[in-house]
Amino acid sequence: MSDKRTLKVAVLGCGAVGSQVVRLLTEQSDDLTARVGVPVELVGVGVRRLDAPRDVDLPDGLLTTDVAGLVARADVDLVVEVIGGIEPARTLILSALDNGASVVTANKALLAEDGPTLFEAAEKAERDLYYEAAVAGAIPILRPLRESLAGDKVTRVLGIVNGTTNFILDKMDSSGAGFSEALEEAQELGYAEADPTADVEGFDAAAKAAILASLAFHSRVTAADVYREGISDVTAADVASARDMGSVVKLLAICELRPGPNGDQVAARVHPAMIPRTHPLASVREAFNAVFVESEAAGQLMFYGPGAGGAPTASAVLGDLVTVARNRLAGTRGMGESAYADRAVQPMGETRTRYHVAIDVDDRAGVLAAVANAFADHDVSIQTVRQEGRGADAQLVVVSHAAPDAALAATVEQLRSMDIVREVTSVMRVEGGDE
Numbered sequence: 135m136s137d138k139r140t141l142k143v144a145v146l147g148c149g150a151v152g153s154q155v156v157r158l159l160t161e162q163s164d165d166l167t168a169r170v171g172v173p174v175e176l177v178g179v180g181v182r183r184l185d186a187p188r189d190v191d192l193p194d195g196l197l198t199t200d201v202a203g204l205v206a207r208a209d210v211d212l213v214v215e216v217i218g219g220i221e222p223a224r225t226l227i228l229s230a231l232d233n234g235a236s237v238v239t240a241n242k243a244l245l246a247e248d249g250p251t252l253f254e255a256a257e258k259a260e261r262d263l264y265y266e267a268a269v270a271g272a273i274p275i276l277r278p279l280r281e282s283l284a285g286d287k288v289t290r291v292l293g294i295v296n297g298t299t300n301f302i303l304d305k306m307d308s309s310g311a312g313f314s315e316a317l318e319e320a321q322e323l324g325y326a327e328a329d330p331t332a333d334v335e336g337f338d339a340a341a342k343a344a345i346l347a348s349l350a351f352h353s354r355v356t357a358a359d360v361y362r363e364g365i366s367d368v369t370a371a372d373v374a375s376a377r378d379m380g381s382v383v384k385l386l387a388i389c390e391l392r393p394g395p396n397g398d399q400v401a402a403r404v405h406p407a408m409i410p411r412t413h414p415l416a417s418v419r420e421a422f423n424a425v426f427v428e429s430e431a432a433g434q435l436m437f438y439g440p441g442a443g444g445a446p447t448a449s450a451v452l453g454d455l456v457t458v459a460r461n462r463l464a465g466t467r468g469m470g471e472s473a474y475a476d477r478a479v480q481p482m483g484e485t486r487t488r489y490h491v492a493i494d495v496d497d498r499a500g501v502l503a504a505v506a507n508a509f510a511d512h513d514v515s516i517q518t519v520r521q522e523g524r525g526a527d528a529q530l531v532v533v534s535h536a537a538p539d540a541a542l543a544a545t546v547e548q549l550r551s552m553d554i555v556r557e558v559t560s561v562m563r564v565e566g567g568d569e
């Protein structure tokens with residue numbers, strides 16, 4: 135047990151999350167002292183500009199633009215990094231660890247791009263590196279994967295891990311709005327950034343998928359290993375087509391253990407998918423997040439709550455801070471990275487998925503057989519076929535059984551090249567039902 139009388143904390147960044155971390159640290163100072171065992175003292179807040187407007191009243195003298203100097207202070211025990219992005223966040227975290235501080239971060243982009251460098255530095259320095267806030271904000275999901283489920287075998291993690299895209303898709307479903315209209319509303323309400331690319335194109339969710347897959351399957355998975363498609367091409371017709379099937383479109387982060395030639399592989403992907411309205415993830419509305427975990431012994435678990443926003447994210451940061459502070463006082467460390475399994479990553483083309491394909495066709499003899507043959511040519515089995523309309527308005531809606539994604543993509547290519555197919559109007563993967 136350490137004989138420290140006070141734990142000194144530096145917060146780097148005072149934006150949406152940082153300002154709420156600072157507020158909670160000061161407002162809940164007495165409770166934090168009781169929970170940790172010694173006073174937790176905020177000794178500095180590193181910012182880019184001293185005169186920027188902030189959502190929190192800071193005690194005098196705490197702000198500094200000398201962020202590197204703050205991290206280098208010998209008396210700082212714990213550094214909270216909530217600047218975001220790759221640099222200078224990476225250098226600051228590495229320098230904090232090197233100086234003997236423990237680190238709490240919410241930086242999913244950095245963890246997904248270069249997590250191993252950070253974990254190795256934490257290991258070398260014998261310090262904690264915690265990051266619960268990086269995935270699904272306030273929802274406790276990384277700790278359950280790392281600790282509560284450490285005795286089980288997780289086989290699948292299926293999540294709605296981006297609030298902005300869930301809000302947009304929910305709007306498109308509930309009001310029939312198009313993508314641009316729904317995005318505009320998300321921006322007006324402050325969910326989406328002025329530049330919403332990271333959210334809308336799935337980069338944010340892919341970073342979170344990499345972190346989830348690494349922890350769930352005890353392997354190193356980076357953002358580059360995650361197949362990614364965003365929602366900017368999802369049309370009102372896709373959403374309506376899902377509704378006709380009793381389904382809803384969601385941007386899903388899917389991490390699975392899949393059989394490979396030399397044992398189980400990790401498959402990690404982010405893309406829009408249709409899921410049945412009866413699936414627990416279908417009821418996740420607006421900007422909420424949820425993560426559905428399947429494991430061998432526990433079965434199915436669902437974690438739900440606010441996945442974004444300053445205060446919810448700060449809640450997760452403070453939870454880590456208390457744990458890391460307690461560890462530090464006890465002279466111990468929590469479990470770091472667990473990458474012993476070292477599983478290979480399965481290429482997307484080999485990953486088994488299911489497709490929903492809506493096709494405008496001429497309603498004449500032989501059309502159905504020709505469409506079915508296109509699927510058969512790629513060894514893809516059809517689960518259901520529905521015909522809507524007649525004559526020039528005929529539409530076939532085909533849902534496949536599971537097949538390698540490359541075979542399904544090739545089937546769609548072939549359909550697009552066929553004379554009897556006027557247009558392939560909707561192509562989307564299907565999740566959450568029988569394979």
Ligand SMILES: NC(=O)C1=CN([C@@H]2O[C@H](COP(=O)(O)OP(=O)(O)OC[C@H]3O[C@@H](n4cnc5c(N)ncnc54)[C@H](O)[C@@H]3O)[C@@H](O)[C@H]2O)C=CC1
Binds near residue numbers: 149268
């Ligand atoms: N906002 C959210 O809902 C969530 C955010 N996160 C993560 O939390 C982190 C922070 O996000 P936000 O607070 O939303 O971002 P933000 O953009 O509101 O805040 C970042 C702050 O860092 C400051 N900053 C930038 N460079 C700096 C530097 N060199 N030195 C000192 N300060 C600097 C910026 O001026 C800004 O005030 C990011 O890693 C983000 O991915 C994680 C979960 C949810």
Ligand SMILES: N[C@@H](CC=O)C(=O)O
Binds near residue numbers: 271333
């Ligand atoms: N931009 C993210 C914020 C949290 O990570 C989201 O919309 O979910």
Ligand code: NA
Binds near residue numbers: 267270272275450
């Ligand atoms: Na979380």
